[in-house]
Amino acid sequence: MASKMLIIGNGPATAEAIEAIRKFNTDASITVLNKEPWPAYSPCPLALYGWNESPEYQEARSEWSENHPDERVPQMLGIPREGLFWKGGMAFYERHNVDLRLSTPAKSIDTSRKVVIAENGEEFEWDKLLIAAGATTFWVPIPGLAEARDKGLAHAFKTIEDADSVIAQLRDPDRASARALVMGSGPIGIEASETLRGWDVDVTMVELVDTVLPVMTDQDSSDILKEHMETHGGMRVITSQGAKEVVFNDDGSLKGVEVGDLGLIECDLIINSAGQRPNTWLCDGTDIEVAERGGILVDRNMRTSNPDVFSAGDVAQFYDVVGLQRMIPLWPNAVVGGRIAGFNMAGKPVVNKGGIDANAVNVFELPIAAGGSPKAEHDETLIGQNADTWVKMYLKDSIVVGFTAIGTVREEELNLDAYNLPEEQMAEIRNAFARGQNREGAGLEGNGIFYTLLRRKQVLSDEMKDLIRLGDFRSRSFRSLFAIDQHDFVRLPERIGVRGQEVYPR
């Protein structure tokens, strides 16, 4: 049995791998090299962390505590740093007898000597290695952006350090921060915008392509979202225009950003959320195969081309549910991939049935979920709508290849009584819905049914299509026609890491 396990990175894939290894191997040494100074944390609720220190939210918290003296302050009113540590902080490593090396980034891997060399020159031996180093923010090479970053006027929003850097500028009397420009409209740009709005900053978001949240939307859903971000979020959203150059005043302060053909948009602060790159450079010069412009290639055991090296999470390129080897940089894939890598490192040959290509984001309290791709090749679209939910399904040969759903699902619409379930299960479903209806979840529990249709590759009959068009997705006739069982309602949030760590399995 392998006696030295080494892991590079300390995100969810690592935490899960540690638990999986320890299930079968209590003797092996486990060493984790982490670039950052923190135990495992979830970046998903970074906006809530960003709000935590804002004067408006501090006031809201004290008011809430005065009115509810015996209750815990809800996460929607901000999360302190330790609230992000989803595995409970340092105790997790002690419990699993792990040697966690904080602030010790790996610099290179030597597979012939089976060592990893850290930036500080220290060498770490391994019998089995897991590369779970995630991805790094991509700094778009436009003139002036790197200078703005170095001056503390342009920030990423991927890590605790990034969020702290934004908060530091917001608090600094010597740096203006009343107006922000956010580059990119993906989940990270949206999280950052929410933090900034929580501090009452004027926000302009600039997106290069013609849809916001482009991986999850098409033009219709993007239009709904964009309007919501402007009216409800109070921000300005510009699509089909790219940031071209960062411009400074004579005194070195930020003047603004030249954007597409719109000219200068004045701002005091920039968020760069235009993309990220997997940290595959760690494999340079090794026999670990990396896809061109992709991630570290792994098989269904999360094993790389080197039989003693595994990879999982945002840095890896793994099989999805339909058997394509792709990168899907989402929390549930990191969790499942890490766990499977851990089992295999411990000598238990467990197989990954496939990554989930579905995501859920809460945009200024409007939940949006998407599965498959709204931009996948399709020959038919169905739009269904009821009072709370709008859904668009994209079909090819009557099979769902993607969906986008916007809105919430109410518990009373579930008609749980119809199922005659044991009380324990009813409570489980009610809990999932309760989470979904406040700011801690994404209100997307019901949308598990759409993902179920996608995953099943079910051929939709005309009758099924009519029910979807009628927006009748939660009626009894819909459920019986599609043979949806009650667990499909709760499956999506269990597997998709929507914001708020109570939603994540601990």
Ligand SMILES: Cc1cc2nc3c(=O)[nH]c(=O)nc-3n(C[C@H](O)[C@H](O)[C@H](O)COP(=O)(O)OP(=O)(O)OC[C@H]3O[C@@H](n4cnc5c(N)ncnc54)[C@H](O)[C@@H]3O)c2cc1C
């Ligand atoms: C703001 C934000 C919101 C998100 N919201 C959602 C969401 O709602 N739903 C969802 O499904 N996903 C979401 N994600 C994505 C999700 O967080 C990631 O998919 C997940 O964290 C990836 O996990 P990972 O284990 O690959 O590692 P990561 O979480 O990426 O962590 C990588 C780790 O590796 C370390 N590292 C990097 N380089 C080195 C090195 N050279 N040596 C040592 N250590 C190194 C880093 O410090 C870090 O600890 C969000 C991400 C962000 C940033």
